[in-house]
Amino acid sequence: MKRYLGLVTLFLFLASFVFSGTPSPNWEDQIIYFVMIDRFANGDTSNDVLTDSGIESGMVNSKYNGGDIQGLIDQLDYIKELGATAIWVTPPVANQWWDGSVNYGGYHGYWARHFKKIDEHFGDLELYKKFVEEAHKRGMYVIQDIVSNHTGNFLIYKNGQYFLNNQSVPTNKPDQYPFNMNDYNDPEQRKLNVYHWPSEIKNPNQYNTEFSQLDDLNTENPLVIEALKDSYTFWIEEADIDGFRIDTVIYVPNEFWEEFLNGENGIYEIAQKVEKNDFLTYGEAWITPQPFTNVAEKSLNEYMEIGFNSMLDFPLQTDIKRVFKEGKPTSYLEYRLNQRETMYKDPSRMITFIDNHDMDRFLKGSDINSLKQALTFIFTIPGIPTLYYGTEQNFVETRAAMFEHGFASGGVDHFDTTTPTFQYIKELIELRKNIPTFRYGKVKVLFADELGPGPFIYKVKDESKSYIILMNTSSNKKHATDVDLGIDEGTVLKPILVNNMINKEIVYSSPLNILLNAKAIGIFEVTNEINPVKEEEVSVEITNLEEDQTFSDNFVLKGTASNAKSIQVIVDREEKEYAKINLTQKQSEPWEIPINISDFTPGQHNIFVKAYGRTPLIVDYSESYNINFEIPMVTLKIVEDLLGDDKGPNGTYSYPKDSTFNKQMDIKEVELIQIGTMLRMVVTMENVTDIWNPPNGFDHVTFQIYFDDPDKKGAVELPFQNATMPNNLNWDYEVYATGWGISLFSSENSSANKYGDPITPAPTTQVNKQENKITFMIPLSTLDTSDLSGWTIYITTYDYDGIEGVLRPLSPNGGPWSFGGGNPTDPKIMDDILIKID
16 A cells, blocks of 8 residues: 555656746746747758749748758857847747748748647657747746638649649648648538638638738637647647747637637646746737827727736737837837727737837948837837847848848848847847836836927836936937926936936936937936926026917017027937027017018927027026927929829730739829928829728838939939839939838939938828828928929839838739739839929
8 A cells, every 4th residue: 555655656757857947037027039930040951942843942032042040059158148038939830831822931930830730841749849948947938929810821722622732842721630631622520610711701800810811720610619629739738839929910819829828728727736826928010009098909909808907009009110210200209109008908018029020120221320219119118029130130121030040131241249239139138138117117208209209208116116217219409398206396317328418417307308329228216316406597488379379470589588598499309400699688579580481391399499508508498399380382283193004114925913913003193292391292092992991001012212303413223123214213212111110211222232321210101092182291391492493203103012021023014912024023013194394
């Protein structure tokens, strides 16, 4: 009996040892590094090519490049050196390697053929388990990307008939039951209803139709639900995974997620059995809200209520891009932060990020200082910061390889820990780890610019500490005025990290009035030290303005000043004054300054007066007013374009074959209107669509708009378009606009394969679908002019692949997502129009 009890005890001990996993961390304390396995590191070249033809492999964006699990293991210390504490990997599962019907491969991991096997290009299960083990040894956690919405493109429905994809490599169906039951023509397989059969969907919606031709799983079917539970709990029990990032959650019914996560033998139950009591699950609900709307936050909340314990914060990322990259008003972020504080139960659980593998990288169309601002922002607010691999190496290409023999690598490895950006991110990570306030504190915006790029000041506070973060998103110096920091007069603010800013203490004088350098960053600790504040003898006020007053004609600004040697009128918080006059330093001395409204863009502006005393250090600021200018419009030009000429330079091009393409690139008319110092460009198209819900209101077309200043010598080559300017012209500025983003560049440092230097603010857009009109609003100040006389504008249209962030390919035969009728090296222009302004 004793021997029997001993054996039972031994068995229980061994069982406990076998099934005990790595305990969950405090996720709010983690920093995630997001890796695309195929593009990160190639540790084993023997698995690069696995077909006789090699069709699935190559140094191009559509194929396997060679990154693998051994490479991940080899570079764990690189990731640890950066300071990341968790690694999110794209799906490592066995995929469809190549789909000849779309000329694209499953290197990315989202086209599964077997949910419980490792893709042969990456390694095997034992190697994957070793990777997780090695990460855990270094104090890092592993988050695996999973897909429950679809498999690869194995099933084709065309002209009322079903086919298995005979251009699929290595198989034409998944290898795993029941997902291999995909032959509709077999009554037994059809009866199982593993997929949403297209011919049987009576009421198509986002839950039961194919996404990008990928076979849509019937996630209402108990057979499918149990198979997916089994597939993904396998990785928790077998590989000791710590969390899941869950793909395309908005395309799967909520009832599935409730059962998948919380049901019997679901994700949480199995995770708890192996002592992972806080198994991280964050979903991808890619919703890009319009500014000052909270529909996206409401949607993310719904997913949290049905079982997800985190979500990717797409609403925040959308406005991070708008504010720090495109130069939109910093008040966008004020609203978004307020929504996070009020709408989310716990903002510290949200996954924050600035870009990812499915969109343009932040640096495409931006600059290093703006990147630093965006990163500083997500590292100083609650949320789990996530870095997309290569950000620390200044990557511009969305899915470029980190290793020498990979796509867009430039023929070198990119694991340099000495680069300035790597070191800056490392410093941010250390700061966040050492200051709990940034992880758990409350955020309050103290100043935001409602008009455009400019100051953005916020406080992060917990029970014991407070920090003030100051930024200026503008490329010019900008004023922040009347800022109430909510602290005692004379409080010393100690700098702990600055960029483009003097590294010195600030003594708070209430209210704070400060001129911030271009692209400035300052993180300041609110200390307990109090210094005396000297009262200045100079004062100034405006006496004839009211808040929100509207002017439709020129006017005279009036006021009084005391002890002022001079005063400056400041409009829109710029450093350079609009006007300046000298005074005699008398008491209550009156002053008047004329304002010409045609010197400005139409709409809202901010205006205040700054007075200088006997020395430049003695200053005072008047109250700041928001006013409006109604400026007459002047039509510069109206030019019509032939319809039906959207066929490329030689008339041979054809649209991609997917049914969603329908004349969106055919220009009908362009109207140019000047309103003060604003250019309003109204482009009428043959068709405007928003099938993919783009935030800018149009899709399946990109606009490349080139401006030629006759007084400048610009560039000839059109970036990434295999083309040059027509009629021996050159361009000085380019607007690159898609439905998801808009950028403005100068021709400086541009080339055939490189955009020029970015300029902010980028133009804004408006869309009228009923009239097929897309309007671009372009401040002339960004073109360094107030008069377009003699300028030439060249407008071209094409389309781009939003996932890869590149203009779509061109080939003789085309394809579902590529243009036909040309060669890859031919101009990427479907339609164009040339406009000369008199």
